[in-house]
Amino acid sequence: MNKHKLALVVAVAAASLSARAAVERVEVIERVPFAAGVAFREAGAYEKIRGVAHYALDPKLKANQAIADLKHAKRDARGRVVFSSEFILLRPTGAQPSTLLYDVNNRGGIAIMGQVNGRSPVNNDPTSAADAGDGFLMRHGFSLLFSAWTWDVAPQPAGARPLVFAPPVASGIKGKVQNEFTVNAPTDIVTYAGMRGLTYEPATPEDPHAQLTARARPDDKRRAIPRSSWHFVAPEQKGGPGRVQLEGGFKPDTIYELSYVAKDPYVTGAGLAGIRDLLAYFRDQPFEGAATPRNVLMFGISQSGRVIGRMLHDGLNLDESGRMVFNGAYLQVPGAGGSAGFNSRFAQPTRHPSMLEEHDYPADAFPFTTAPSRDPASGKTASYLDKARDQQGNAPKLIFANTSTEFWNRGASLIATTPDGARDVAPADNVRIYGFMGAQHYVGRSRTRAPFTACVSTSDHYLPMRALIVALDDWTVKGKQPPASAYPQIADGTLTTVADYRAIFPKGFGLTPPEQNLRQPRLIGDAIPPKHGDDFETRVPTPDADGNDRGGVRLVELQAPLGTHTGWNLRAPETGFAWATSRFDGSFVPFARTEAERVAAGDPRPSLERRYASRDDYVAAVRAAAERQVAAGLLLPEDVERTMTENVGLYDRILARDPADQGCSYLYAQ
Known part of the structure; x- marks a missing residue:
């Protein structure tokens, strides 16, 4: 082929891609230095770009037909549904291509910086060096992208800048x-x-x-x-x-x-398509003087992680040309994975079921597993990734990470078992699953028991999160294998029924396990309220003699324990529903300080005095646990001293605490 014909082919291909590109234009409304130009080690200084992306979706395209009610929305003269969303981009100012990490905002708020960098930006507007927290994501050179995708965000205080989506409307319905x-x-x-x-x-x-x-x-x-x-x-x-x-x-x-x-329901799924198309745009287009990224990843916490799950379930991780828009995704505490909700008529994205609440709202549905599994009730065999693969059969590399709380309140066991809870289903080769045992939905921060019966769990699973984000980038860029999956399983006895959990859990130290966990609702049809079939069977981690969960990722807090950490916390009777658990919180009860205190209290768990002969012995146990985590790829060397400080500090506060004090302030450094 001569160079003139080649040029023509390239031009036609480019025109075809342009015609199918759903982002029509991007306008920049703010471009300023981030953190006053502070240099984040080798990554250097960062800048903040705030803009608006303008979209146009053709309802007739196969790639858009999964978007509920798109065909009922108002169209322009060319038959397309048009809308826009605000975005924020934080990126290094240097010319070196970086990994673009898209954080799915949670109810309008930037989520990743609070948990991973340790600081949520003031007013949801990352500006100052303080907003960067410890700068982890910047020090590792990630470009961070945030955009509006959901409409159901309540008004916030003056000055706050939530990312709120104005979706198309299916008028007349x-x-x-x-x-x-x-x-x-x-x-x-x-x-x-x-x-x-x-x-x-x-x-x-x-x-x-x-x-x-x-x-x-x-x-x-x-x-x-x-x-x-x-x-x-x-x-x-x-x-x-x-x-x-x-x-x-x-x-x-x-x-x-x-x-x-x-x-007039909103076309809520257009928000997910907007994420898809914004990522495709940044994947392909040099933007404001910078090259295209070397890699594109997604990250989501809780609701935001379930958004990623719904995109995968509906094939909205593939652009209008059938190409993957992200190479890898990290779904943090998504429970059963988020294969429902977010893309249906009259969807309310903020709602989701837990043990007590909202069993009539879709959040998760078969298939749950990334490898094929069979649903005995329907007779169907399917996998979570059936629509997520491109024409070559490739799917993104995925990390699912749940805490103990999601096994009690969000059906987490289903991502690795059959729907009847009878046997394990190993994840697909492109997937890793982790269970952060003894941790709760977010690192505990309450200094009071109310409105629950126990102090919350402070196990710090944000540290392995940091290691796994780096591992996902290395996996998708360099092909370096991440840590092996580590989660409770039926085959090795680390995943069990609630009845067995209650029988095994130690008694006599102030914690009584719940009578049930969330049995994932099976919703049938679109009626309001919906019909229910037999619930999906869910399992919980098996406790050890201390009441700490077995299996999964052994956090430092469980390898060198100071007490019992559970994924559940019962509601206080005065708040109602004393049989139910907190939606997000676990429990922590320290071991007795001495054997004499243990015997006097009737506590069956060995005391701290029995476990660690001295403070130095405890310090050595924590350091050894941290080194094992580093070797396993679940803790970064830069975070060893942080975990030392957190755990040894709690040891000191437990020893200084009057056991008669029922408050929870001792959990935190003053």
Whole structure:
């Protein structure tokens, strides 16, 4: 082929790609030095670019047909659905290509910097050196990208800058919407939207046909509350969620549900397509004087991790040309993986089921496993990645990491077992699964027991997170294998039933395990409320003689233990639902300091005095555990001293604490 024909082929190919590119243009509205030009070691100085990406989606394209209600949205003269989203980019100012790490924001807020760098940016607007925390992600040279993807973000204080998406609207469509809520104390007026969120409001103001019901447990029959005894109340602030007032007041120990007809659902899935197309744009386009990235990764925590799961489940990790838009993704505490929700009519992204709450809202659905598995109830065999592979059969490299709490409250066992919980299903070759045992959904920070019965768990799983982010980058760029999967399994006895857990768990030191965990709801059809099939079977980690979970990633806190760390924490009776657990929190109860104290308290667990002859012995045990974690690739050498300081500091505070003090402040350095 001569050079003129080659040039023509290249030009036609480029035009074809351009025609299918869903980002039409990007406008830059702010470009300033980040952290006042501070140099982050070899990565150097960073800059912040704030902009707006403008999208156009053709509903007829196969790549866009998974987006619920896109075909019902308003179109431009060319038949496309157009919308935009704000984004923020933090990147090194040097010319060297870096890894672009997209952080899926959580309810409008930047999530990764708080947990990984140790500091959430003030007002959700990363600006100062203090906003960089310890600078971990910058020191390792990552470019960080954030954008708006969801609409249901409640108004925030003046000065805050949440990333809020204005999605297309499927005008003219009506449907029933339900809003479940509870209260921790008696009150006359309550907001009925989900956590820190918004909901669809009634299509008819003061809807006379709206229904308010009450029940004691999720599966109980709903009891209707007379329409004459309650009424709608205006939002507390403009643009905020609606409220409802009940004669005699709302009370703890009751699940309330408000339902009515709403109209004009948002095309919520367009937010996921926007993430897809923004990543494709940055993957391919040199931007504002910088080369294209050497690598593209995604990261999400909790809700944000489940967004990644839904994108994979719907094939929205592939651009309109069928190419992968990210090479790897880290799903942190996603529970059962997030294969439902976020992309359906009248979706409320902030809602999700846990042991007590919101069992009628989709969050996870079969298939859960990344290798094929069979659902005995439906007879179907499928995998989580069936739609996530490109035309060559490639799928992104994935890391799933859950804490003990997700096994109790978010169905985490399902990502590695059959749907009936009968046997293990090994992850696909491109997937690693980790269970951070003894940790809770986020590192504990409460200094009080209320509204729960025990102090929270402070196990620091943010440190292995840091190691695994670096490992994912090395895996996708260099082909270097990450640490082997480490999670509780049925075959080795580290994953079990709640009944067995309760039988094995030690007694007599102040913690009584819950009667149940979340059995993942199986939702059938689109009715409101939906029909339920038999729940998916979920399992929990097996405890050892101290009550600490076996299997999985052995955090330093479990290798050199100072007490019992669980993934569950029971609700205080005065808040209602004493049978249920906290949605996100675990428990910690220290060992007795001495054998004499242990015997006097009737505690079956050996004392600190028995375990560690002296403070020096404990320090040595922690350092040895940290070195084992480094060797396993689950702790970076730069974080050894941090884990030493955290664990030895807690040892000192336990020894200085009066055992009669039931407060939780001793967990934290003053």
